Amino acid sequence: RKEVEQDxxxxxxxxxxxxxxxxxxxxxxxxxxxxxxxxxxKEPKLLMSVYxxxxxxxxxxxxLNRASQYISLLIxxxxxxxxxxxxxxxxxxxxxxxxxxxxxxLSIRP
Amino acid sequence: EAxxxxxxxxxxxxxxxxVTLRCDPISGHDNLYWYRRxxxxxxxxxxHFVKESKQDExxxxxxxFLAERTGGTYSTLKxxxxxxxxxxxxxxxxxxxxxxxxxxxxxxxLTVV
Numbered sequence: 001r002k003e004v005e006q007d008x009x010x011x012x013x014x015x016x017x018x019x020x021x022x023x024x025x026x027x028x029x030x031x032x033x034x035x036x037x038x039x040x041x042k043e044p045k046l047l048m049s050v051y052x053x054x055x056x057x058x059x060x061x062x063x064l065n066r067a068s069q070y071i072s073l074l075i076x077x078x079x080x081x082x083x084x085x086x087x088x089x090x091x092x093x094x095x096x097x098x099x100x101x102x103x104x105x106l107s108i109r110p
Numbered sequence: 111e112a113x114x115x116x117x118x119x120x121x122x123x124x125x126x127x128x129v130t131l132r133c134d135p136i137s138g139h140d141n142l143y144w145y146r147r148x149x150x151x152x153x154x155x156x157x158h159f160v161k162e163s164k165q166d167e168x169x170x171x172x173x174x175f176l177a178e179r180t181g182g183t184y185s186t187l188k189x190x191x192x193x194x195x196x197x198x199x200x201x202x203x204x205x206x207x208x209x210x211x212x213x214x215x216x217x218x219x220l221t222v223v
Binding site: 002004032034036042043044045046049087097098099100101102103 | 143145151152153154155158166168169201210211212213214215216217
């Protein structure tokens with residue numbers, strides 16, 4: 001079983017739609033959680049950290065459920081520019097490494 | 111602030127040759143990480159430096175890979191001799207503090223033929 005699992009998609013939704021991604025992680029000792037965005041042939045870029053209380057940044061809302069070990073990302077009023085791969089990232093108790101999910105591909109159509 | 115810089119952006123080498131990748135982290139970032147993505151797989155951790163010391167190198171695939179960070183500034187990752195399965199994108203990332211998100215470089219796309 002992978003340490004971080006994501007639905008690979010692709011999700012193909014119309015502009016203006018709301019779309020949600022989920023991610024599950026296997027290590028209950030994981031400490032920190034993030035969503036990264038990766039455009040085609042580019043580097044991953046931090047989208048937002050995920051906190052237990054949930055957090056919102058504009059059209060993006062992230063939630064963490066420690067009991068069920070899953071993380072979610074909600075995108076409201078999606079834009080064409082939101083088309084990308086969204087990577088769920090988990091940091092364990094080790095100070096060193098972060099673990100990436102394989103990513104969920106999102107395509108927004110006009 | 112300059113970001114994380116990686117060089118070269120692309121490298122095509124023959125099997126058995128040596129390649130050295132370089133990463134310049136954001137100035138002042140003590141933590142430097144190497145990751146790689148091979149075809150069809152997720153991005154995977156290779157190793158972590160704190161200043162010039164290797165904090166965790168559990169992700170290094172084998173002894174053909176050698177990473178250094180002399181002086182605690184830039185880092186190099188040498189692959190010698192390269193094999194076909196080493197092809198992929200090698201990312202470097204840096205962070206000032208642990209527990210926060212990292213800033214990634216644009217990566218080096220390595221192709222071994």
